[in-house]
Each structure stands twice: as structure tokens, then as C-alpha cells.
Amino acid sequence: MKIVIIGAGSQIFGRRSVIDVLLEKQFNDLPVELVLVDINEQKLELMYRFSQMVGEFLHSQVHVSATTDRKQALLGATHVFIAVSYHRYELWEQDFRVPYSYGFKQAYAENGGPGALFHALRNIHIIMDICSDIEIYCPQALVFNFSNPESRVLLAMSTLTNINAIGLCHGQHDALQAVCKLLERPWDSVTMRGGGINHFFWIQSIVDTTTGEDLYPLVKRKASQETSMDFALTKELLRIYGMLTYPDSTHAGEFMSCGYSYMQGKWKHGLESRSIATTHKSQQDMLSPYLTGSIPINPILVASREIAVPIIVAMQNGIPTEFTSGNFVNSGLYIPNLNPDGVVEVPILVDGKGIHPQSIPALPEGVASMCRTQMSIQKLTVQAYQERSKNLLLQTLLLEPTVDDIPKAEALIDDMLELQKDYLPVFHA
Incomplete structure (x- = not known):
């Protein structure tokens, strides 16, 4: 078994993934190779040293190596983890603030809203090259994508390439x-x-695992008493639609015209949300304190909330195991009243034959309608990227609930394509 982590230099995703692999005791009974890949040599070396330390501490038999040569790393890989981006927070800030300057009020600008279009285009552009290498060097590999915007990125991977991919997210956890x-x-x-x-x-559905008791009535009563601003939009959606969604306004709010009001017009990672003296997490060195011994390593050696490694183990064991969710094209109408050519998130059953999306009941029409709009945005984003069409970018933006002005939308496209031209392909009128 050969597991390749692309984007391993990330001190959050990379660290969690390394720990998850090295914690898995079943891997000690198999010949398992873990290859860390990143284009940033300094971050990659730091993660490699960290992985060596963790492996020794856990007495792991997994062989770990690191390289900036992606092609060499992918040769013969059985599993590939992808979590990539360039200048993540700097470009994300542009995604948030530039559309806001045109009057398009966003909640978060990561997976929804006008800013998410450019986030999607950048990451699709990176990942298409990775997928091309996978098709050549390990075409049978199972690919786990963690890169956002998950739905748009996975749709591109699923429709523009021949790789076997699933999108994973810890949101339902x-x-x-x-x-x-x-x-x-x-x-x-x-x-x-x-x-x-x-x-x-x-x-x-929310039930007691042992008794099967319906816990939703109690959840609704408890939620009605919750006063946290982070939970405010989720609480309102529960009141209106009778169902919980993501428990933080930053996420559900991205797909609704009212989302920005629950964020007070602030970017969660900006200076308006923290003191100037506080270093942003993207600039913090999270690994060196463990490597120097100034912080004990044992407390962090616990499995993360990510499920890629448990999925690999379930497939290896061949024992049917259900997981909360995975992202797939809705070709099997796993959600019957959503688009068949867009990406949905549904429960999955994993066994020795692979990963099987599970069907769920139709969503209420008010909810389904919002989801279908976002699925059309997914499809147009991928088409715009494939055709390099500015017209399709405009069509995509005009579906966004927060975009209400055609000339400003066109100006935004020109502005962002110029600002981020080093990370995007050239689009034509």
C-alpha cells in the first residue's frame, strides 16, 4: 500500500493526516509506504521531521519519505490525499474583500458567494495538473479530495478526468x-x-444510538435556547425548515443572500476579527515546538475527525462500515430531488468492494431549491474553467444570491482575473 499526501506541508491538514496514518495499528501488519509531497521545501522538511518523530514515538512500521517530485511520488500509489492551494489566506482575503467592495455582501467567501468562484478556479487549475499525473502514474489509485470548494473541485475531477475520486469533509462530524x-x-x-x-x-434524523429514540424534538428545544452568534443562522434555519445544517453561520450563510448579516460584515480571518498583535494561524509554526521538545507530543497523537484512513481500513478489512458522508456526483439520484449532474454529500457504506453512496429521502422543496441553484453554479464553474469563458463566469456569478448588478459583476470578473492572473488560466470573452 502506498499513500501519497499532496499538500503535506500544511501544518493543519498535513499534520492531521500524518498522525492518522501513523496511528493506524493495522498498517504495522502490512507493507505501507507514506510519501509526503509539497512544493514548499522548507515546510515539507519540517513535516518530514515531524513524521519521523511521531513514527518513532508510536513505533510505527510505516515507511515515510518526502519529496517535491510529485510524479515520482505518485508512481504506483494506491491512495492519494489532495489538499492544496497557493497563498491560501492572502488570496482568500481578496476573495472576500474585492466582491464586498462591489457591494456583493458575502458571509465567508470560501465555498459559496462570488469570491468562491475564484477560489474554485484557482484550486481546479492546480488539481487538474495533479489529476493528469495520477492518470499516468497511478490510474487505479483511490483519490481523496479535501480541497475546497469541495463540490466544485470534485465535479471538475469527476467530469474532466478519469480518476476515481471521493470528496471528504469533516463538516458533518x-x-x-x-x-x-x-x-x-x-x-x-x-x-x-x-x-x-x-x-x-x-x-x-437524530436518534439515540442504543434505543433508537428520536432526539430531534429535544434538539429543537435546546437549540431554541442557544444564544451564540455563531449558531444564530443555524438556529433560524432549524426554526424555518425544521432541520439542522452546518452548526456555524460561516458555512450555511455562504449559500444565502442573508448570510452576511450573521457575520457582521467581517472576514473571520481578518484584522477586524482579531487584535493586530495576534499572529494569524497561517503564519504560526505549529511543529517546531514539538520537534524541540518544548511541548510534549503525546497529547496530539489522537485520530483526527477526518475519515480517509478509516475508509482505507474498512476497505482493507472488507467489513461493511457506514460513515456520515462523502461527496459524489448525484448520478444515482442519492438525493432524488437534486440535480443528477451535480455533487451531493450523502452517507456512505464502505466494504471490500469499495465506497457506496447511500440514498436519503428527498429534501423539502425550500431546501432543495437552494441546493439545486448551487449545483447549477457548480456545473457552470466547471464549464467556464473548461472553456476558459468569461461569459460563463458571468452566468455563474449571476446565479449567486448576493449578486444583484450585471455591470458590477462584469467588472468584478475583470478585476479578479487581473489580480489573480498568476494563479489562473487566461479566460476569453
């Missing part, structure tokens, strides 16, 4: 944690099921 905190219950005592689109999924 976050929702489960939020519900368990609300109910003051351990996380393994509650089972939730639902789906929708990534970061805009909807919980259809």
Missing part, C-alpha cells in the same frame, strides 16, 4: 459534535443521518 454538546451527551450515543451539498447539508 462538526454537526454531530455540536448536537452532542447541545444535548450534553457523548458523541457515540447519538446517530445522525442526512445530506445535501457540502457545507450546506441537512440533518434528517
Whole structure:
């Protein structure tokens, strides 16, 4: 087994992924190779040293190596993790502030809203090259994509390439944690099921894992008493549609015209949301304190909320195991009243034969309508990228709930394509 992590230099994603692989005791009984890949040599070296330290501490038998040569790393890979971006927070800030300067008020500018279009184009542009290498050097590999905007990126991977890919996100795990905190219950005592689109999924059932008791009435009572501003939009959506979605306004708010009002017009990662003296997490060195021994490593050696490694183990064991969610093209109408040619997030069943998306009941029409609009945005984004069409970029923006002015939308496109031209292909009128 050869697992390749592309984007391993990330001190959050890379660190979690390395720990997850090295923690898995079953991998000690198999010949497993873990290859770390990143274009940033300094960050890659730091992560490699960290992985060596973790491996020694855990007595892991996994062989770890690191390289900037992606092609060599992918040769014969069985599993590939992808989490990539260029200048993540600097460009994200442009995604948020430039559309805002045109009057397009966004909640977060990561997965929805006008800023997310440019986030999607940048990451699709990077990932298409990676996919081309996968098709050549490990065409049978199972690819786990973690890069946002998940729905748009995965649609591009699924329709513009021949690779076998699934999109993963810990959002539903976050929702489960939020519900368990609300109910003051351990996380393994509650089972939730639902789906929708990534970061805009909807919980259809919440039950006691042991007794099967319906816990939704209690969740609704508890939620009605919640006063946290972070939960405010989720609370309103629960009141209106009768279902929970992502437990933080930053995510559900991206897909709604009212989302920005729950963020007070602030960018969560900007100086308006933290003191000037506080270093942003993207600039913090999270690994060196462990490498120098100034912070003990043992407390962080726990499995993350990501499910890629558990999925690999379930496939290896051949024991049917259900997981909360994965992202797939809705070709099997896993959600019957959503578009068949867009990406949905639904529960998955994993066994020795692979990963099987599970069907869920139709979503209420008010919810489904919003999801279908976003799925059309997914499709137009990918078409615009494929055809390098500014006209299709405009059509995409005009579907966004926060975009209400055609000339400003056209000006925004020109502005962003110029500002981010080093990270995008050339688009034509």
C-alpha cells in the first residue's frame, strides 16, 4: 500500500493526516509506504521531521519519505490525499474583500458567494495538473479530495478526468459534535443521518444510538435556547425548515443572500476579527515546538475527525462500515430531488468492494431549491474553467444570491482575473 499526501506541508491538514496514518495499528501488519509531497521545501522538511518523530514515538512500521517530485511520488500509489492551494489566506482575503467592495455582501467567501468562484478556479487549475499525473502514474489509485470548494473541485475531477475520486469533509462530524454538546451527551450515543451539498447539508434524523429514540424534538428545544452568534443562522434555519445544517453561520450563510448579516460584515480571518498583535494561524509554526521538545507530543497523537484512513481500513478489512458522508456526483439520484449532474454529500457504506453512496429521502422543496441553484453554479464553474469563458463566469456569478448588478459583476470578473492572473488560466470573452 502506498499513500501519497499532496499538500503535506500544511501544518493543519498535513499534520492531521500524518498522525492518522501513523496511528493506524493495522498498517504495522502490512507493507505501507507514506510519501509526503509539497512544493514548499522548507515546510515539507519540517513535516518530514515531524513524521519521523511521531513514527518513532508510536513505533510505527510505516515507511515515510518526502519529496517535491510529485510524479515520482505518485508512481504506483494506491491512495492519494489532495489538499492544496497557493497563498491560501492572502488570496482568500481578496476573495472576500474585492466582491464586498462591489457591494456583493458575502458571509465567508470560501465555498459559496462570488469570491468562491475564484477560489474554485484557482484550486481546479492546480488539481487538474495533479489529476493528469495520477492518470499516468497511478490510474487505479483511490483519490481523496479535501480541497475546497469541495463540490466544485470534485465535479471538475469527476467530469474532466478519469480518476476515481471521493470528496471528504469533516463538516458533518462538526454537526454531530455540536448536537452532542447541545444535548450534553457523548458523541457515540447519538446517530445522525442526512445530506445535501457540502457545507450546506441537512440533518434528517437524530436518534439515540442504543434505543433508537428520536432526539430531534429535544434538539429543537435546546437549540431554541442557544444564544451564540455563531449558531444564530443555524438556529433560524432549524426554526424555518425544521432541520439542522452546518452548526456555524460561516458555512450555511455562504449559500444565502442573508448570510452576511450573521457575520457582521467581517472576514473571520481578518484584522477586524482579531487584535493586530495576534499572529494569524497561517503564519504560526505549529511543529517546531514539538520537534524541540518544548511541548510534549503525546497529547496530539489522537485520530483526527477526518475519515480517509478509516475508509482505507474498512476497505482493507472488507467489513461493511457506514460513515456520515462523502461527496459524489448525484448520478444515482442519492438525493432524488437534486440535480443528477451535480455533487451531493450523502452517507456512505464502505466494504471490500469499495465506497457506496447511500440514498436519503428527498429534501423539502425550500431546501432543495437552494441546493439545486448551487449545483447549477457548480456545473457552470466547471464549464467556464473548461472553456476558459468569461461569459460563463458571468452566468455563474449571476446565479449567486448576493449578486444583484450585471455591470458590477462584469467588472468584478475583470478585476479578479487581473489580480489573480498568476494563479489562473487566461479566460476569453
